[in-house]
Amino acid sequence: MGDGIAASSATRLSGGDTAARAREASAGLQGSWAAPDSRRVLQLALGGLWLLDAVLQYQSAMFSRAFPQMLASAAQGNPAVIADPITWSARLIDHRVVAMNAIFATIQLLLGLGIAWRPTVRLALGASIAWALAVWWLGEGLGMVLTGTASPVNGAPGAVILYALLAVLLWPAARDRPSPFVAGRSVGTGAARLLWLVLWGSLGYLALQPAVRAPQALSASVSAMASGQPGWLAAADSDLGRLLSHQGLTASIILAAVLVTIALGIYLPLPAVRAVLILAVIAAVAIWVAQGLGGVFSGSGTDPNSGPLLVLLAVAYWPARQATAADPAGPAGPAPGSPM
Amino acid sequence: MSGPSWLAGGLAVVMIATAVYCVSRLVAAWRWRRPTEYDVDGVHVLMGVGMAGMLVPRLNSAAGSGWDIGGAAVFGAAMAWFGWRAIQGYRGGRAGPHAVAHHGQHVLASGAMLYMFLALPSAGAGGLAAGTAMAATGARIPTFALLLALGLFGYVIWTTDRLSSLAPATVTVMASGRAPVSAALSGPASVSITSSGQAPVSATRSGPAPVSIAQPGRVPVSAGPAMSPRLAACCEILMGVAMGYMLITML
Numbered sequence: 001m002g003d004g005i006a007a008s009s010a011t012r013l014s015g016g017d018t019a020a021r022a023r024e025a026s027a028g029l030q031g032s033w034a035a036p037d038s039r040r041v042l043q044l045a046l047g048g049l050w051l052l053d054a055v056l057q058y059q060s061a062m063f064s065r066a067f068p069q070m071l072a073s074a075a076q077g078n079p080a081v082i083a084d085p086i087t088w089s090a091r092l093i094d095h096r097v098v099a100m101n102a103i104f105a106t107i108q109l110l111l112g113l114g115i116a117w118r119p120t121v122r123l124a125l126g127a128s129i130a131w132a133l134a135v136w137w138l139g140e141g142l143g144m145v146l147t148g149t150a151s152p153v154n155g156a157p158g159a160v161i162l163y164a165l166l167a168v169l170l171w172p173a174a175r176d177r178p179s180p181f182v183a184g185r186s187v188g189t190g191a192a193r194l195l196w197l198v199l200w201g202s203l204g205y206l207a208l209q210p211a212v213r214a215p216q217a218l219s220a221s222v223s224a225m226a227s228g229q230p231g232w233l234a235a236a237d238s239d240l241g242r243l244l245s246h247q248g249l250t251a252s253i254i255l256a257a258v259l260v261t262i263a264l265g266i267y268l269p270l271p272a273v274r275a276v277l278i279l280a281v282i283a284a285v286a287i288w289v290a291q292g293l294g295g296v297f298s299g300s301g302t303d304p305n306s307g308p309l310l311v312l313l314a315v316a317y318w319p320a321r322q323a324t325a326a327d328p329a330g331p332a333g334p335a336p337g338s339p340m
Numbered sequence: 341m342s343g344p345s346w347l348a349g350g351l352a353v354v355m356i357a358t359a360v361y362c363v364s365r366l367v368a369a370w371r372w373r374r375p376t377e378y379d380v381d382g383v384h385v386l387m388g389v390g391m392a393g394m395l396v397p398r399l400n401s402a403a404g405s406g407w408d409i410g411g412a413a414v415f416g417a418a419m420a421w422f423g424w425r426a427i428q429g430y431r432g433g434r435a436g437p438h439a440v441a442h443h444g445q446h447v448l449a450s451g452a453m454l455y456m457f458l459a460l461p462s463a464g465a466g467g468l469a470a471g472t473a474m475a476a477t478g479a480r481i482p483t484f485a486l487l488l489a490l491g492l493f494g495y496v497i498w499t500t501d502r503l504s505s506l507a508p509a510t511v512t513v514m515a516s517g518r519a520p521v522s523a524a525l526s527g528p529a530s531v532s533i534t535s536s537g538q539a540p541v542s543a544t545r546s547g548p549a550p551v552s553i554a555q556p557g558r559v560p561v562s563a564g565p566a567m568s569p570r571l572a573a574c575c576e577i578l579m580g581v582a583m584g585y586m587l588i589t590m591l
Contacts, residue, residue, distance in 0.1 A: 033505035047500075063344050
């Protein structure tokens with residue numbers, strides 16, 4: 001619309017048109033709301049995951065002493081410099097578990113809604129990075145990557161660090177960099193590819209650790225997820241556990257090969273990159289099923305684990321039409337009322 | 341699984357407050373002809389009351405006397421109504437895709453309420469403590485409950501994303517001229533000017549302000565933030581989060 005009030009041909013509106021417009025108007029649905037671009041859609045998905053985390057954190061098990069005990073268990077096997085702060089924070093939470101957990105859950109609720117509300121997207125993404133780093137250390141023991149027991153199947157390198165990584169990659173930069181995929185628009189294509197390589201490469205490395213490639217390690221890890229799950233998921237995890245029984249080394253080598261292929265595949269030409277990203281999504285979904293969907297059905301899951309985040313990450317690297325901030329009609333165009 | 345009773349009690353208070361607010365929207369719309377969606381506000385009242393009754397069964401004097409069957413019937417009908425509205429809008433092409441999605445949101449929320457009423461304990465819920473009614477049975481199809489919760493969270497995020505483009509206040513003015521004009525100006529307020537008996541004309545300056553439709557034959561009215569689309573959307577966000585929480589605690 002132009003600047004001046006320009007009466008349009010309203011007299012030609014039919015009664016039905018008017019009624020429909022009235023419904024939209026009274027619902028506040030008319031206006032200059034800009035449909036989300038691809039980065040915004042991913043930001044919203046990230047916000048949705050924070051919202052899910054918040055609601056899971058509000059479950060009654062989290063208000064009991066089981067919660068600080070779960071946090072304290074993250075100290076096991078970690079070096080003292082990492083473990084001591086974990087133990088200290090778990091004790092602190094244990095003294096006021098109800099209040100502390102209510103605060104934690106509310107923070108995550110605000111992060112989710114803050115990412116979704118356009119005026120606060122930067123603030124919320126920035127806060128989510130700080131929060132995720134704190135939780136990664138004090139709640140997940142750095143994803144147990146220093147203990148020798150971390151495995152992609154049990155959530156390594158820590159689901160929460162993937163929230164921080166996504167917040168960085170989906171950051172609404174004032175001036176986007178040219179990139180064939182969304183993840184490269186804030187940090188640049190080279191840096192985004194390097195982050196992908198490091199993430200999936202480290203997953204491949206972790207899959208080959210001695211404790212992970214032990215004959216029964218993967219089988220036991222997956223089978224343990226079957227308890228308390230709906231029938232179809234319990235059956236899937238039980239069957240997968242049986243399949244992996246005494247096949248730890250073989251399964252670890254295959255898993256590592258897939259993960260390293262995904263890591264290196266981001267440097268391939270675009271058509272091959274798409275195939276690699278599809279492979280990444282399949283691997284992430286398989287890992288998620290092996291994780292029992294993060295234990296969300298168990299009443300004690302605090303997040304859906306790394307599977308959905310790895311999928312979201314793969315989508316962020318999907319090659320698309322290049323667009324920059326100079327292209328207001330393109331995907332990078334900022335939405336009204338938004339700093340994006 | 342259940343949530344802590346104090347949290348269920350707090351949520352019940354919020355839901356009752358939301359229901360009371362939606363009643364006030366309905367009353368204001370009826371008494372002073374202010375623009376609103378009667379069906380949406382009506383179903384929000386029912387949802388607020390229904391959720392409060394499920395969260396704190398002691399508040400529910402109708403427990404054990406057909407509360408669950410009645411609730412399921414009401415929300416089954418609401419689901420069908422909003423589904424019909426969405427299909428009608430889609431087929432007619434009169435309402436935009438946002439309106440179709442808007443009705444889809446209410447289909448989902450009504451479906452979630454229907455599901456929760458069907459999963460409630462069939463009798464004796466009135467004697468249970470806050471937050472334990474759902475725990476008494478848990479979800480009958482937990483995967484479906486999770487999908488419903490995820491869908492609701494998706495709508496909460498979608499609604500929050502649109503929040504800043506919704507007017508925080510609505511002003512409706514009746515004009516005496518023959519040609520009806522409705523104008524939405526830049527800034528945070530929505531302005532609508534109409535003459536009696538005419539369909540309004542939409543004209544917009546830059547800015548995220550919706551058009552409001554005034555009813556003919558009435559005195560000028562002005563609806564401030566209390567009747568704004570933004571506050572109505574906040575109700576949807578609150579209800580979506582609460583409903584998602586209830587579904588998650590049923591897993």
